[in-house]
Amino acid sequence: MRHAKLGGLELAGRFHFAVSRYSQQNLTQALHINELQPSDELYVRVDGFHMGIGGDDSWSRSVHDEFLLKQKQYRYRVTLK
Numbered sequence: 001m002r003h004a005k006l007g008g009l010e011l012a013g014r015f016h017f018a019v020s021r022y023s024q025q026n027l028t029q030a031l032h033i034n035e036l037q038p039s040d041e042l043y044v045r046v047d048g049f050h051m052g053i054g055g056d057d058s059w060s061r062s063v064h065d066e067f068l069l070k071q072k073q074y075r076y077r078v079t080l081k
Contacts (some may be wrong), residue, residue, distance in 0.1 A: 006044065011081075015046050043065040046078055048074055
């Protein structure tokens, strides 16, 4: 994604993002979906990189080597307006 507009908020850059009515705290604490309490606010989560999810089988490494994020630090730029 290079550009996203959410109401009056604009995000620009190379990134992945998610928009939710649930806070990170609410998502972490809820054990079941019925415990999630939607907020009147929107939560925007911006991720610079995603690692592969794997799932080829149940007996070997879940993520192929070429899809692992191996660096200890990453840099990316996101502009908020």
